[in-house]
Amino acid sequence: MATAAARQRRSPPGEAEGEPEAKKMRSLQPPDFAGGRRGVVLNPADCDLDFTVDGDGLRGHALHEDGFAYCWSGARAAIGITAGKYCFGCRILSDQEVQMDDTPADQRHLCRIGVSRRDDPVGSLGETVGGGGFGGTGKFSTAGRFSDYGEKFGAGDTVVCAVDLESSSSAAVGFSLNGRWLGTAWRFDAGELRGSGLFPHVLLKNVAVDMQFSVEDGLVLEEGFKPWSSAVEDGNAIAGPSFLPAGNCEVVMMVGLPAAGKTTWAEKWAEDHPEKRYLLLGTNLALDQMKVPGLLRKKNYGERFERLMEMATGIFNTLLARAARTPRNYIIDQTNVYRSARKRKLRPFVDFRKIAVVVFPAMDELRWRSEKRVREMGKEVPAEAVNEMIANFVLPVRRDTPHADEPFDQLLGDIRVIIRKLPFRSARLLLAPALILSTPAAASAEAELTVTGEHPLLVLRFPAELRLVGGRAIIIPWGGRRGESLEISGRHRWPEIPSSSGEEVFCQQHTVRHLLERERGREKAAMVF
Structure with a gap:
């Protein structure tokens, strides 16, 4: 294999916190991709949000302050290959200064170099079946399995990754370190790659790199092997x-x-819509990227919960700010009540389409899910915090x-669910609808309003009985005479009468308590606020 040659060093990147805002914004803009003056570059549209592509598109580094010091951050190149034999290089420029006294020195500054498919998670090089990487610890990994390979490397070293896709059935990936060939690290079936290709991929932890x-x-x-950039002219490239x-x-x-199933829904939605390439933003996902040995084990999670959440919350807030400046699709996975x-x-x-998804299971299911999460993950949200959320839960509106005083363009999914035995202090759940009637007199004044199924119906802030008669809604204030009843006519859609008593129904954009009675063979329901 080729012998080592002198490489020119580039000056290390400046500290992220010292960069002017204009420079940060420019670093997020897409470069001129394949075929242009800059050739193959790192892709700012295919990297973690804390990853920064600088300069001519060849330099990469990630945020490393506070909790980010514990995070791995990945990026792929803008061009992959589907056939041929090509190679690319990565020079580790420098270590970033971090405060990680609880982490061994040899685990603070690491780099993993390899290839992956376009749809693999960009922060998981070496953890999927479709990609593999050579890490600074002297290990090669694929599908989450690590094996000894080569030797350790770090700042000042150059790794070259060589990919052989000439065979229609078998593929191979090998590496050299500072010009010394280390041998083939990975052989696999190449048949499934024809449509997706393999892309250069780097995963960094507190280091800065230059790509070649x-x-x-x-x-x-x-x-x-040819240089990776030649794949474009050869017709073997995929963008x-x-x-x-x-x-x-x-x-x-x-x-x-918490534990309502938001993350499950979000992950399934992202999986079902791969063309959207959603990025999931949330404290739980930040914790998953903080791959601290021993710190995130199930038994330790509860003991270190406050410290972890403090770091994860800081990570989330920073990523949320960067997301608003980066035109991609996002799912914000937090309680947001x-x-x-x-x-x-x-x-x-400002210019994004905004969609709300309410996940609110029956209370029995919510308790079961919470207990299951504690058993499996040691992850428990204090009961008083959950009670506070319940007491202040306000439903989103379009x-x-x-x-309306919210920016949502759409409410997604079937948000009608049954909430059982919700404590009375949750009454603020009922204040989300736009049509709020505080007194019987106010109700009379609003009688002519037209209410559609798309919009909130109404909230009564006074005890009353609601009767559904022939498609008309009749409100009878408690303690009042029948002559004081109010009829709401026009287009309206009331929740279905539940099949058993003592239930709370969350339907459309409001919550009402139905107390079922049978009177002269006619169903009626009372709205209690």
Whole structure:
């Protein structure tokens, strides 16, 4: 294989916190991809949000302050290959300064270099069946399995990754370190790659790197392999994703209590819509990226919960701010039960389409899910915190709802669920609808309003009986005479009468308590507030 050659060093990148805002914004803009003056580059549209592509598109580094020091951050190149024999290089420029006294010194600054498919999670190089990487600990990994390979490397070293896709059935990936060939690290069936290709991929932990995709970039070729940039002219290249116009991007906001199933819903939605390439944002996902040995084990999670959540919350807030400047599709996976918090988080997403998804299972199921999470993960949210969320839960409404004070363009999914035995202090759940009637007199004044199934119906802030008679809604204030009853006519859609008594029904945009009675063979329901 090729012998080592002198490489020119590039100056290390400046500290992220010292960069002017304009420079940060420019680093997020898509470069001129394949075929342009810059050739093959790292893809800012295919990297973790804390990853920064700088300069000419060849330099990469990630945030490393506070909790980010514990996070791995990945990026792929803008061009992959589907056939042929090509190689690319990665020079580890420098270690980033971090405060990680609880982490062994040899685990603070690491780099993993390899290839992956376009649809693999960009922060998981070496953890999927479709990709593999050579890490600075002297290990090669694929599908989450690690094996000894080569030797350790770090700042000042150069790794070249050589990919052989010439055979229609078998593929091979090998590496060299500072010009010394280490041998083939991975052989696999190449048949499934024909449509997806393999992309250069780096996964960093507190280091800065320079990529080499052409001889002009400083790449020293391995014998028998062409520079990665040649795949474009050879017709063996496949392009990675690119940024969408901000107006075509969307941010989906999950709304629900802890353990309600928000993450399950979000992951399934992202899986069912791969063309959207959703990024899931949330404290739990930040914790997953903080791969601290021993710190995230099930038994330790509860003991270190407050410290972990403090770091994860800081990570989430930073990523949320960067997301609003980066035109991609997002799912915000947090509780988001407070209207003020929803508005604050979404305010920077000016041109994005905004969608709310409410996940609110029956209370028995919610308790079961919470207990299951504690058993399996040691992850428990204090009961008083959950009670506070229940007491202040406000349902989201569409922006075109009368008197609405939220930015949602759409409410997604079937949000009608049954909430059993919800404590009375949860009455603020009922204050989300736009049509709020505080007194019987106010109800009379609002009698002519037309209410559709798309919009909130009404909330009574006084004890009353609601009768459904022949498609008409009749409100009878408690303690009042029958002559004081109020008839609401026009288009309206009331929740279905539940089949058993003592239930609370969350239907459309409001919550009502139905106390079923049978009187002269006619069903009636009382709305209690």
